[in-house]
Amino acid sequence: MVSIKTLFHACKQKFLLMTIMLTKPFIENEFQEAILSMHPDKSRGPDGLNSPFYHRFWNELGGEIFTIASFWLASGSFPPELNATQIILTPKGENLTTMKNLRPIVLCNVLYKIISKVLANLLRPQIDKWIYPEQVVLIPSRSIKDNVLTVFEILHYMCCKHKGKTCDVALKLDVSKAFNSVRWSYLQAILSKLGFALNGSHG
Numbered sequence: 001m002v003s004i005k006t007l008f009h010a011c012k013q014k015f016l017l018m019t020i021m022l023t024k025p026f027i028e029n030e031f032q033e034a035i036l037s038m039h040p041d042k043s044r045g046p047d048g049l050n051s052p053f054y055h056r057f058w059n060e061l062g063g064e065i066f067t068i069a070s071f072w073l074a075s076g077s078f079p080p081e082l083n084a085t086q087i088i089l090t091p092k093g094e095n096l097t098t099m100k101n102l103r104p105i106v107l108c109n110v111l112y113k114i115i116s117k118v119l120a121n122l123l124r125p126q127i128d129k130w131i132y133p134e135q136v137v138l139i140p141s142r143s144i145k146d147n148v149l150t151v152f153e154i155l156h157y158m159c160c161k162h163k164g165k166t167c168d169v170a171l172k173l174d175v176s177k178a179f180n181s182v183r184w185s186y187l188q189a190i191l192s193k194l195g196f197a198l199n200g201s202h203g
Contacts, residue, residue: 018129022122025075031111032058034117038110045109046084054110069115082112 035054044050054061072078093103109118111189128139136142158168 003077003172017064018126022126026066026070026118028062030118030121031069031114031148032062033064034114034121035110037117038113043107045107045112046086047109049110051110051113054114065111065114069111073115073119084109 035051035058038051040050040052040055042051056063072082088105088107089102089104092101092103125141128141131139133142134147136146137144155170158170161168
C-alpha cells in the first residue's frame, strides 16, 4: 500500500515541474492574444476604457503594457487603481424580496482583465491535471451534463435495487457558497508546500 508521504512526494514533484512551466518569462505575444480574445461588447471598468480601445491602439500601447504588467507580476504588487471594480446588481427574476434574487456583476478594468487572462491561459492546459474528474464545471473538455448522467445512473440503480440487506441514500448538498468561505491562507500554505512559487516571477 502506498503511503501518504510517498503520494505527497509524487504530487510535489509533479507540481514542481508545472511551476517551472508556469513561471517562465512572459512574452509580449501572450498579452496581445489575451486582449484580442476579449469580446468588444463587454462593459468597461472604472477607468472608462473598453477592450476596443486596446484593440485599436495595441501597436502603440502594447510594448508599454507588456513591460509594466510584467513588472507588476514579477513584484507581486499591483497599483490600487488597477484592482478598482464596480459592482452592478442585476435581477434574476421578478421577485426581488431578498439579496439572493440579485446577481452581482463585477466590472473590472480591461488592463486587469488582460493580466488575468494571460495567467488563465497559462493555467488552462494544466488545469485538468490538478482537479479531480468529478469537478466538471468551468473545466475545458468537461461538461456539467456528465454529472447529470452520473446522478441519473445512480438513482436508476437505487430504484431498481430490490434485494440485499444494505441500503443506499442519495443526498443533495448545497455548496453554492463554498467558494466564498475558502480560507486563502490555507490554500497558499498548501500550494507553497507543493512547490508553487507564490512570490516568484508570476506572483
